[in-house]
Amino acid sequence: MTQSQKLTVKPYRGTRDFYPEHMYLRNHMFNIMRSVAELYGYEEYDGPMLENFDLYAAKSGEELVKEQLYHFVDRGNRHVAIRPEMTPTVARMVAARIGELPRPIRWFSFPNLWRYEKPQRGRLREHWQFNIDILGSDSVSADQEIIEVAIKIMLKLGADKKDFCIHISDRRILMYFLESVLKLDPSLSAPVCRVIDKRAKISAEDFNRMLIDIGLSNGQIDEIDSYLNLTGKNLSDHPVSQSEGYAELNKLLEGLANNGMDSMCKVDMSIVRGLDYYTGTVFEMYDLSPENRRALFGGGRYDNLVGLFSKERVSGVGLGMGDVTVADFLQTHNLLPKLNPAASVHVALFDENSRLSTSHLANILRSAGIRTSMQIESARLGKQFKWANSKQIPVVVLQGPDEKAQGTVLIKEMASHNQRVVKEADLVSAIHQLLNLDV
RNA sequence: GUGGGUGUAGCUCAGUCGGUUAGAGCGCCUGACUGUGGAUCAGGAGGUCGAGGGUUCAAUUCCCUUCACUCACCCCA
Numbered sequence: 372m373t374q375s376q377k378l379t380v381k382p383y384r385g386t387r388d389f390y391p392e393h394m395y396l397r398n399h400m401f402n403i404m405r406s407v408a409e410l411y412g413y414e415e416y417d418g419p420m421l422e423n424f425d426l427y428a429a430k431s432g433e434e435l436v437k438e439q440l441y442h443f444v445d446r447g448n449r450h451v452a453i454r455p456e457m458t459p460t461v462a463r464m465v466a467a468r469i470g471e472l473p474r475p476i477r478w479f480s481f482p483n484l485w486r487y488e489k490p491q492r493g494r495l496r497e498h499w500q501f502n503i504d505i506l507g508s509d510s511v512s513a514d515q516e517i518i519e520v521a522i523k524i525m526l527k528l529g530a531d532k533k534d535f536c537i538h539i540s541d542r543r544i545l546m547y548f549l550e551s552v553l554k555l556d557p558s559l560s561a562p563v564c565r566v567i568d569k570r571a572k573i574s575a576e577d578f579n580r581m582l583i584d585i586g587l588s589n590g591q592i593d594e595i596d597s598y599l600n601l602t603g604k605n606l607s608d609h610p611v612s613q614s615e616g617y618a619e620l621n622k623l624l625e626g627l628a629n630n631g632m633d634s635m636c637k638v639d640m641s642i643v644r645g646l647d648y649y650t651g652t653v654f655e656m657y658d659l660s661p662e663n664r665r666a667l668f669g670g671g672r673y674d675n676l677v678g679l680f681s682k683e684r685v686s687g688v689g690l691g692m693g694d695v696t697v698a699d700f701l702q703t704h705n706l707l708p709k710l711n712p713a714a715s716v717h718v719a720l721f722d723e724n725s726r727l728s729t730s731h732l733a734n735i736l737r738s739a740g741i742r743t744s745m746q747i748e749s750a751r752l753g754k755q756f757k758w759a760n761s762k763q764i765p766v767v768v769l770q771g772p773d774e775k776a777q778g779t780v781l782i783k784e785m786a787s788h789n790q791r792v793v794k795e796a797d798l799v800s801a802i803h804q805l806l807n808l809d810v
Numbered sequence: 811g812u813g814g815g816u817g818u819a820g821c822u823c824a825g826u827c828g829g830u831u832a833g834a835g836c837g838c839c840u841g842a843c844u845g846u847g848g849a850u851c852a853g854g855a856g857g858u859c860g861a862g863g864g865u866u867c868a869a870u871u872c873c874c875u876u877c878a879c880u881c882a883c884c885c886c887a
Contacts, residue, residue, distance in 0.1 A: 381878085384878080438811090438885080438886095439885090439886080456887085486886085486887095488885090488886085489811080490879085490880095491880080491881075491882090492880080492881075494886085494887090500887090644887075655887095666887080668887080669887065670887095691887070693887080696887095719845095719846085721845075751843090751844075751845095751846095752844090752845055752846050752847095753843070753845090753846060753847070754847090755846080755847085756846050756847035757846090757847045757848085758847085759847070760847040760848060761847085761848090767846080767847085769845080769846080771845060772845095773845085781845090781846095783846075783847090785847070785848090788846095788847085788848095790846085
């Protein structure tokens, strides 16, 4: 092979390699999410990365299927898709056992998802997403629980209460507003929703012009303005307080306040969300740092996705949290975890003659539960210490001929440069002591 | 899909108004130091200057195309 024929080392466009330091961060985030989910009694599941193409053709947005879905025909002539989202898989799995699963169903997962995007900040072709759902309950308490889990995760990741805010709305209030207050032609509601969704990002002039372009009157635009300015306080005076969604939203806020979560939440009528299948509560979490003002993740209540597969109606509420956006949040707020050394102790190898006894020493440490790496290639001791230093391993153990003859071992603490000689029998306790001091 | 910016060593970047053999810092390897790492010193490896084509006596430099990265849109969570 000539130079020009060498394969590229770059990962496929829009995907990432997770080197150990990246994997460490991903595991850090996911371990915290997992522990909070389990604390609330949720169970972990997973599904295949490949699904029947029809699963997405049925319900996911047209854009998603036409432009962004990875799909192919397999050797058995089946039309197969790589999952772009997890919700259809959850719905399918729940439907398959609809008769036997005790409800509510509390599940979570960490799927990798694929979309044929043009890669850009915060959007890649493959990303991992923490998905958590509660299915089989219509109660707003389920909505509350999902939001609580999200908040607990943020706090456990190290976020301050002032670092983030969950913006909450309810699709039913929005629908009531559009139909009964604004008396909008149903064909206009989708484009109007899209403009409302965008309002935070665009100027008031652009906002008004877009609504005029759609065909709204100035009076209607004023109505929309005052609707979007509603908060929890003045909501009760507005005509939408007649809607079913209003009562539900109130209950949700009451529940959150009861558990001390209300300071991290606020009513925001401009929250719409793109997916068609949301029917009730919708929410998005925002980073409050000026450097990273954007939605971190979102979710909401979707009624009857399970109905695609089953006669039975099962509603659910859930959220998806992407690894990319959460990592951005941690970085913005200086919350990235310190990389843990791969081993606590490195056992140096004096020379080839001491290989067997050195290997035995290393195994004594491992039996005691101490993470221990051992020198493989014999090399100059300076090189071995240098290696341990570059891997930030805090302790190096060495048994040369002198120590061997006396039944002792040399222990060196790298940070302080201190070293001492202990009896072989005291090795484990001496290491334990050192490592505890370190922490 | 649309528009802007950027591609030079593993990384961060200089440089070339077109002209011998393309540089620095950091990192890596070797040695000074055959029982000890963060310092110092010396040396070394590593580049078809993103790729292809064009203009020219001569292209890393100018032109075209293409690919990749990146930002903003579009779209979407």
